[in-house]
Amino acid sequence: MTDKNNKLCQPCAVCGESQPQMFRIWFDDYIKLYRCKVCGFVSQFPGPGNYTIVTEYNDMYSLDFLKTGQEFMYPKRRRVLQDIVDRITKYQATGKILDIGCGDGHFLYLSSKKGFNCYGVEESKKLSSYASTKSGAKIIQGAYNKSMFPENFFDIISLIQVLEHIPTPIDALETVKYHLRPKGIMIIEVPSINAPNFLAYRFTRMNKLVKPPRGGVIYSHFGYYSPESLCILTRKCGFKKEELVTGRWQYKYSGFLKIIGQLLDPVFNSAKIGGILYIGRNEV
Ligand SMILES: [Zn+2]
Numbered sequence: 401m402t403d404k405n406n407k408l409c410q411p412c413a414v415c416g417e418s419q420p421q422m423f424r425i426w427f428d429d430y431i432k433l434y435r436c437k438v439c440g441f442v443s444q445f446p447g448p449g450n451y452t453i454v455t456e457y458n459d460m461y462s463l464d465f466l467k468t469g470q471e472f473m474y475p476k477r478r479r480v481l482q483d484i485v486d487r488i489t490k491y492q493a494t495g496k497i498l499d500i501g502c503g504d505g506h507f508l509y510l511s512s513k514k515g516f517n518c519y520g521v522e523e524s525k526k527l528s529s530y531a532s533t534k535s536g537a538k539i540i541q542g543a544y545n546k547s548m549f550p551e552n553f554f555d556i557i558s559l560i561q562v563l564e565h566i567p568t569p570i571d572a573l574e575t576v577k578y579h580l581r582p583k584g585i586m587i588i589e590v591p592s593i594n595a596p597n598f599l600a601y602r603f604t605r606m607n608k609l610v611k612p613p614r615g616g617v618i619y620s621h622f623g624y625y626s627p628e629s630l631c632i633l634t635r636k637c638g639f640k641k642e643e644l645v646t647g648r649w650q651y652k653y654s655g656f657l658k659i660i661g662q663l664l665d666p667v668f669n670s671a672k673i674g675g676i677l678y679i680g681r682n683e684v
Pocket residue numbers: 412413414415416417436437438439440441
């Protein structure tokens with residue numbers, strides 16, 4: 401599809417909207433982001449004249465964290481990942497779990513302690529071999545695809561900080577649906593376009609609020625979800641929402657900030673502000 405300037409114009413990756421006038425520029429600096437007026441999904445692409453920036457993940461990561469004696473790349477993520485494992489067991493306490501984009505295997509390591517039969521897929525060669533050794537899970541190195549596992553094979557499939565990197569999320573979730581048994585559980589954790597720094601940017605239009613190194617707008621993030629656009633996507637792909645929480649700051653911090661998090665999390669959650677954790681069920 402091309403626009404009036406004969407430039408490439410892809411439809412919205414979530415709702416399929418393709419009219420250029422239905423997208424407005426959301427961020428315009430070192431990369432350009434567009435917001436779909438129909439579903440609210442913000443992405444590097446669609447939008448008239450803009451191409452997706454594809455990142456090669458295979459050798460992007462190093463194991464430098466081992467030099468400092470760390471067990472995993474982001475040790476502070478442990479409480480957040482443990483929270484996800486604990487929430488999963490409310491819906492499914494046993495069985496086979498697949499973590500797509502499993503990185504260093506931290507999440508699978510915690511899942512195996514709960515007795516799950518663990519599998520992972522990871523593009524990075526270094527991380528996938530580390531994950532295999534460290535978590536004891538069965539890890540396949542490569543880009544996640546349908547031929548990797550049989551149909552209805554898993555009880556649980558997770559995409560933790562992964563979906564925002566994928567330019568074709570519908571294809572990815574259709575593959576998840578294929579590998580997941582009927583009524584199986586899918587978990588998605590993504591950064592939110594309703595994060596506090598993004599909200600501050602929306603009101604002030606000051607680019608520095610969301611530019612690296614402070615984070616926010618990141619080259620390798622193809623899309624920026626809101627609770628609404630994530631629900632549109634998952635519903636479209638045949639999943640029924642069981643739970644959606646935002647914020648979860650009490651798991652990100654310790655000490656005094658944890659207490660602040662415990663007090664403020666219900667407020668942020670009711671306002672749908674902060675990173676999104678979605679748990680849904682494969683509806684057949
Ligand atoms: Zn859309």
